[in-house]
Amino acid sequence: MYRLALNMLFGDRAKLAMLLCGLAFSALLMAQQSSVFFGIMSWTYTPMVNIRAQVWVSDPMVEQVNDAKPLRDTDLGRVRSVDGVAWAAPLHTSFVQARMQDGNFKLITLVGIDADTFAGAPAVLTQGRIEDLRLPDTVIVDEWGAALMGRMTVGPDGKPRNTPLKVGDTFEVNDIQARIVGICKVRRAFTGGPFVYTTYDRAKGYTLGARRTLSFMLVEPQKGVTPAELCDRIERDTGLKAWTSDTVIWSWGERSLARNTFWWFWTNTGIPFSFGTAVLLGLFVGIAISGQTFYSFVLENLKYFAAIKAMGAGMGVIARMLFVQAFTAGLIGFGLGAGMAQGIGRVMIEKGMPPFVMYPQILWATFALVLGISFVSALIGIIKVSRVDAASVFRG
């Protein structure tokens, strides 16, 4: 009977198309919005991805990675003296204004790294060498930032175009010159501004007047010491807060700075509510369109279901027929919707805006919700058919 149930469904192409549109749109909305949401949320802990160290140490009051509370430089020595520390390097992060050649100002994220070890340096340089940061007044700018900080020029076709900064270009931070010696590739951040890397000491110079400039300390454990163990020791010996660099937000590790950052934004901003509303909207639209269409499909076939009942099909068989029809439509609708979401995601990833991260969990959750929509649709149909009197087939 299930084969016939499917043939009944596929035989009504107009209804099937409408049903699939509703389910696919719903799946698309839920998967796409969730992926953009997790994309944006993944930007919140971008420093953890761009700056790689096994253990991060911060002021005890720090709640998330974008909220650096400056430490004293002497704290670095205290951390280095903790048993199990292989090395510890300073890290400065701050938002400062950069004055461009054309007089324009841009807000940048200044990252100061240790000039000796280059701990925290960007992993991928598309131009230049990291060692060039040891030259006077030098900085490395990220690819996207170079474009953002670029200037408008007139192209060969006479049209205005943005010319990205390149190696050799200069700008000023607090009236101090910054000369670009490299272009790097890093992940973009929630806080926006271009990443400008320099040495820790030079960063101190760029942030004139700040008494404390040590934002974080990047620490490497000795062999045989786990990051979690070292965090415990650092906190016990120094009273500072130590974090692991684990960026798996689904984990339960309370020491993960990325995970804490993720949940800080979850609870302290309206982002989850905004995207949650869009996902719920997708769910409700799916239920409304698919439920209505499937119900109308059942209504159109009601007299045939009544005839099948009269011929001796129990409600169990009919219910299973309706479930097969609804779940098959759900499966196809999900495939179409998730496929479209992936396609849109690819375009987004290529363009870099907005961020798009489609975790397998998003697909599973969307799949479950689409099946839920199918279940509700089938249930509405089953209730309707169950109320039809088999004797009604004799009434012409």
Next chain:
Amino acid sequence: MSHLAHTVAVRASGVDMFFGTPENQVVALQQADFEARRGELIMLVGPSGCGKTTLLSVIAGTLTPQAGTVEVFGQRLDGLGQEELTAFRRKHLGFVFQSFNLIPTLTVMENVMVPLLIQGRPYDEAHARSLAIIDKVGLKGREEGRPNALSGGQQQRVAIARALVHEPPLLICDEPTSALDKDTGGHIMQLVRDLSRSPERCVVVVTHDHRIFRFADRIAEMEDGRISRVVDDPKLLDTTHL
């Protein structure tokens, strides 16, 4: 057990059936008695509203009477639950409906297969048996077509094939020729008679169509919710009020 008991296919005794509320009650059947024998084609005739369809529904087990007993091939229906009635219909009954009730999105073959698939028969077996009966009703070569592409007579042939494919002992036909012209109606009834003729099978036909009375072995006339008389010869009926 008497010889008569062996020959009785359907027996309804003292059947009452009311619809509506106690204050606004419509009497459909009142102390109705009906009997159909194995091997015969019996027609239920009577004016509109006399209770023919209700009696047919009671015999088919799709309606449960408020009073009286109904026995079909020795099985009392009045004591059965819904699931047992459904199972009984599945095994013992075949239906030909007034408006055919062929599922338009399925092919002729798939429509005919429905009763066998409901019985849980394997798809291949259902296919083979359906093919054979489609051939018998003269629609060979139209198996993969949709019912809507067929004429009314051809659609009713498909319905007959569907009703008989699982070889039920009781065939219920509700106004099988009302949607057909005279010649087609005659052909359809001839087909019903030819295909369903079996010493063990009983065919009950509800009809208004006096043009097909000649196909009946007996005719039971209904009036005001009960059988008023049963005749062997259609000429004995006054058809002016039908």
